[in-house]
Amino acid sequence: LGLDTLDFAVLCGLALAVCAYFGKDKLKEILASNNDAIKVSNDSRDIVETLRNNDKNYLVLYGSQTGTAEDYARKFAKELVAKFSLRVMCADVESYDLQNLNELPSNVVVSIFLSTYGEGDFPDGAVPFEDYLTNLSSGDLENVRYTLFGLGNSTYEFFNGAAKKANKLLSEAGATLLGKCGEADDGAGTTDEDYMAWKETVTDLLKSELALDEHEQKFQPNFKYSVLETSKTDPAVSLGEPTSQYLPSQQLTFSPDGRQTGPFDATHPFVAPIVKSKELFQCGERNCIHAEFDVTGSNLKYSTGDHLALWPSNSDEKVEKFLKCFGLNPETVFELKPLDSTIKNPFPLPTTIGAAVRHYLEITGPISRQLFSSIMQFAPTDELKERLNDLSKDKDEFAKEITVKYLNLADALLYLSDGAKWDTVPWNFLVESVPHLQPRYYSISSSSSSEKQTIHITAIVENMPNPVSEKAPPVTGVATNLLRHIQQSQNKEDISASTLPVHYDLSGPRDLFKSYKLPIHVRRSTFRLPSNPATPVIMVGPGTGVAPFRGFIRDRTKFVELQPNVSLGKHLLFYGSRDERDFLYQEEWPEYSKKLEGAFEMVVAHSRLPNKPRSYVQHKLIEREDEIFKLIANEGAFIYVCGDAKGMAQGVHSAFVTILSRGKKCTEKEAAEMIKMFKSSGKYQEDVW
Template identity: 45%
Template sequence: AQLDTLDLIVLVVLALATVAYFTKGTYWGVQQDPYASSFANGNGAKAGKSRDIIEKMEESDKNCVVFYGSQTGTAEDYASRLSKEGYQRFGLRTMVADLEDYDFENLDKFPEDKLAIFVLATYGEGEPTDNAVEFYEFINGEDPSFSEAEGDTPLKNLKYVAFGLGNNTYEHYNSMVRNVNKALEKLGATRIGEAGEGDDGAGTMEEDFLAWKEPMWSALSEKLGLEEREAVYEAVFDVQEKADIDANADHVYLGEPNKNHLEGQSKGPYGANNPYIAPISESKELFKAKDRNCLHMEIDIAGSNLSYTTGDHVAIWPTNSGKEVDRFLSIIDLDVDRRHTVIAVKALDPTAKVPFPSPTTYEAVVRYHMEICAPVSRQFVAALAQFAPNDDVKAEVTKLGEDKDYFNAQVSKLHLNIAQLLEILSKGEKWTKVPFSFFIEGIHKIQPRYYSISSSSLVQKDKISITAVVESSSAPNAPHVLKGVTTNYLLALKEKQHGVENPEVNGLNYAITGPRNKYDGIHVPVHVRHSNFKLPSDPSKPIIMVGPGTGVAPFRGFVQERAALAKKGEKVGKTLLFFGCRKKAEDFMYEDEWKQYAADLGDSFEMHTAFSRDGPEKVYVQHKIKAVAKEINELLQQKAYFYVCGDAAVMAREVNQLLGKIISEQRGIPEQKGEDAVKAMRASNQYQEDVW
C-alpha cells in the first residue's frame, strides 16, 4: 500500500521526535554552540562520548595518539607538547587522550599503521595516577581480556613510544612507565626508541624530557619513514572576541569552574572536576617567623556530602594573585581595555579540549585557570621566538631556547615565571604578536594543591583542618621573591577573616570574593582525595610517627583521634611522635595541644622533639629516633605501625635508611636484612609514607 502525504508527515514527525529523544536535543541546537566547551559540564561527566580509541582515531583521521597518566598536569603538558611537535615537525596526525576516557579491550585491534605514545607519571609509592588506575590494572592484569586476542602476543600490531615522570627520592622510581613498558612488551607490542625517564627528584624533569625526545623522534622517523618538515605554528584554539557581549552577562564564565557553579546551584558529587565552595570557619597563624609563617585553617564541609577519614588529603583550588595576573595581561597587551573582553574559545581540532569553560574573559582565564606563576619550560621559550616583538629580543629568546645552561642561569635559577621573563626580555615592550591560543596550549591548567588533613574525622567529621607553611623564597640574584600561589592566597583569606578589608600579603592581593562574589564570606573551593595513609583499625596497636615541620599535619589528626578514643575509655596502644622544627620558641606547632593530648592519653603518649637551631648542634628527628632505637625495635616487634610524613627529598629517605640500620643493630642481623625488613613492612602497609 502506498503511503499518503499525511502518513508520511506523521512518520517523519515521529522519527524526528525519536531522534530528538535519544540525542537529548543535541541535533536541535540545544548544545550546539561550538564555543561552549564540554569542560563546562563538570562532575567529570562525559556522557555519550565513545570510549573506543580506535573508532575515535578513525573518525577524526588520526594516526597517532598520545595517552597521558597525569596527577599534577605535567604529564598532560608533555603529552600535548609531543602531540603538537609530532604534527608540526613530522606531519603525524596526532591527538592527545586522557587514559581515563578510554577502554582498552580492543587494543589488540590497534592498526599497524598507527602509533600510540604513553606519557606516564608515577604517583606516591609507585602508584599510577588517578586517571591511569584502570588502564594500569587492565594492562597488568593476569590475563587482559582483549576482544579478539589469540595467542601470547595479542598486541603484536601495536607500536608505541613511552616516557615516564618520576622522582628518584621515592623507592619505586618511575615504576609506572617501567611496569607498563614490561607489560606491553610481554603482550607483544613493539616499542620504538628508548623508554624515557624524567626525574623530578633531581630537578631535571624538563631537561630529561628534552634530551629523550630528540633520539626518540629520530628512531620514529626512521621506523615509520617520516620526513621532517619546517615546523610552523598552527593555533589549536580559535579565540574570538565578542565585543557585543557584556562580561556580566549570565552565561559568561568569570572563573566559575563549571556550569553548575555558573548557574549558582553548585551541587555534588564534589570531586576533582567539581569543587565544593567551602566556608572557612576558622583560621589562624600557628607561628609567624621572620621569613616564614604557618597557617591552621578549619574548612567546613557540613551539608556538602563530602566526607573524609583521618589521614586523607584535601585539595585547595587556588586563585592567582592580582599582581601576577596584571603583570601577565599587561605584558601581552591585554590589560586595561581588553582584560574584561568576552572571548569564546573553540578547539580547532575535534580531539582537543578547551581546558576551561567558555565564553569567558581574558582575565578570568588568567586568574582562575592558568598556572601563570610556575617555572617556565625551555621548549615553550624556544617556540616563543617567532612571536618576539623585535629582532634583538628574538635573537635572545632563540639563544635561551637552544642553550640549556644559559637558560638555566637566566631563567630557572632566578625562579622566573613566564610574565616576569617576558618583561625582562623585551624590557617592558609589549608582546602583541603571541596568539592567545599559544598560551592556552603552552601554560598548564592551574592545579589544586593537596594538604594532609590535620584533624581526625572521628573528632570533627564536618570540619577539615589543614596546616600549611606559607611559601616565600628568594633565589640568589633573583629580581623577584617567589611567592607560593595557594598558600599566599590562604594567608590573604585568613587576614580577611580577621577583619582586614583588602588584605595584601607579601605584596600580593587576591580576588578573595571569587567570581561574581560567589566566595564571599571567606570560602575556598576544595575537594577531598582519599589516601592509604591510615591508622590501624585496632587502636590498641602501637604506632610510631615521624613528622617534622608541616609533616606533623596528619599526626595531629592521628593523635587527636587516639586521645578521643582514650577519653572514651578505649584501650589505646603506645603512640610515639617525633616532631622537629627550628626553635622551640619560634615554630613549635600546636605546642599547647600536645599537652592536652598527653593528658588524655596518659602513659601511652610519648613525644620526642628535635630543635635544629636552638643549640650549638643541629638536632633532627633522625637523632631522636636513634636515641630510642631499642624501644622502636621492641614496638616494631609488637607489630607497631611506622609512619613518615613531610619532606620526601631528604628526611623520608634518611628515616627509611635509619630504620633499616636500627633493625639490623638491635636484632643483630646484617644491614641488608634490616633493609629487607623495612621493605617487607612497606609491602604489608606496616610502614606508610605521606611525603611531598
C-alpha cells in the same frame, strides 16, 4: 510425584514470576545495549574508533595525578603537530577503552606519559589502565609500537614504579618500545631536562620510523578561537567559576535555599567556607597557616589521613604582569570551539581573558625550554627570536639566565626584551601552551572522628625574596599566599604590600568566594592508623609533616573518650622544627598526652637552637633505637613518615635501616629488604611530597 491442583497452580505461578523476572532483566539488558549503541555512535569510548573517526595518525596517552604528566603529554603532542604536521590525538587513559588497541592502524605510534604516585602506584584515574595492562596476554599487543615517559621522584622507594610496570606489561603483551623508557626525576629537580633529553632521542627515532619531514615550528590550534561581542555580565559567560555548573545560567548547582548541590569530587569542587584561620609561626619571617574548611551540607566525606585538594587562583600582581607582558585586554570575552571531538574544552567557556589568566592558567612557576622554542615564532623582533632560539637549545645558558633567577614566563620574557611588550604572541597560542592551574594537595590535619564536618589543613607559605636580584619580584607560591591573604584579612591583620608580597581577589567570580570561601575536593589516601588501637604506632613528621599525625592523635583522643576501657598501644611521635617559634600546635600536644594517659609521647628535635648542635628527627630515632626496635620486632608497630620527600624521608628510612640491622644483627641490605616488605604490607607508610 503427586501434585495436586493447588501445587500445580503455585508452580505455574512461580514459573510465570521467574519468566517475568528474567524477562524484565533481559529487557533491561536490551535497553542498556541500545543505550550503548547510541553512546558509541555519538561519543565513543573506543580509542581506535575515535582515532579513526577523527582522522588522526598519532596517539598520545597520559595518566596524571597532579597534572604534570598531562602537561608533558600535551607539550609533546603540540610539538609533533607544530614540527611534523602529524594529526595527534591526545587523551587521558581514563577517558577511553583500550580493548582494541592492537587494531590501531599500522602507521600509528602511541606515546604514553605516566606519573607514579605513592608507593609505585598508578595515578587514581589510570587504575583501570593498570588493570587492562595486567590482564593482557602474550601477543595481545603485537601490532602496537609505543614510546613511554615516566614522571617520578627518585626519593621514593618505587621510583617511576608505574611507568616501569607499564613498560613490562606492554612488552610482555608483545608491544614494541621505541627508544628508552624515559624516567623524569622530580627528586633531583630535573624533570624538564630529563624530558628534553628523552624527547630529542625519541623524536629522532620517530623521524626515521615514520619517515617524518621536519619543518620550522608552526602553531596549529586545537580550537577555533573567536572574540564575542557578549557582555561579561551575560550569565553564560564564566568569570572564573571553577566549573560550568557554578555559572548563573546553569542554576543546577544551587538548591532552592541557595546551597550548592553535589556530588562534589575532583571534577566538581565544593566552594567551602573557611570558618577559621590562624598563623601558627611566631617567628615573623616565615609563615604557616592553619585553615578550617566547613563542609556542612555538602555530603563531602573524609577519613583521617586523607588529602584536601584546594583550587587556587592567581594573585593580582602576577595577573597584571602577565596581561601587561602580552598586551592583553582582560575584558575581552572569548570562545574556544574544539576542532574535533577528541579535544575537550579546557575550562568553562565562553570566558574573559582576565578570568582565564586569573583562574585557569598556571602563569607563575618555572618555565621549560620547550616553551621558549614554541613561543619564538611569535617573538616581536628577529633579535629576540634568535635569543629565544639560543636559550631553548642551550641547557646551561637557559639554567644560568632563566632557571636560577626563578623567572616565570612573563618575568623571563620581559627580562629578555628589557620591558618591551610581547603583544605579538596570540592569546589563543597562550591558552593552548601555558599549563592549566592545578589543585594543590594538603594532608588533612583534623580527625574525621572528632571533626566530621570540618577539614583542617596546615600549610607552610611558599614565599622568598628573589635569590638573584633584590629588585626582582619575590618568588611566591600560588595557593599558600592565597591562604595567607585570607588568614590576614579574616583576622583583620595588616594586608599592606609591606606584609603581603601578593594579593588576591578574595570575592572570586560573581562573589562566589566572598566571606572567605575556596573550592575544594577530598582525595582518598591509604595513610591510615592500624585498625587495632592496641597496635603501637611510630610517627615521624617534622615541619608540616606533622599535619596527618595531629589528625591521628585527635582520632585516638576521640576513641578513648568513646571507649575508655579499651587500652591503646604506644603512640610515639617524632617531630622536628627549627626552634620553639615554629613548633606547630605547641599548646595542643600536652592536652593530648593528658587525655591519652601515657599512651602518647612526643619526641622533639630542634635544628636551629643557639649554641646547640643541629638535631633532626633521624637523630632522635637513633637515640631511642632499643625501644623502637622492640616496638617493631616484638609488638608489630606500624611506622608512618610524613613531610619532605627529598632529604627527610630518606634520612628517616636510613635511620630505620640502621635500627633494624643493629637489632636483628643483619646487614643493612637485609634490613632495607625488611622495610620494603613492611611497605608492601602497609606497616611502613609514607605521605611525602
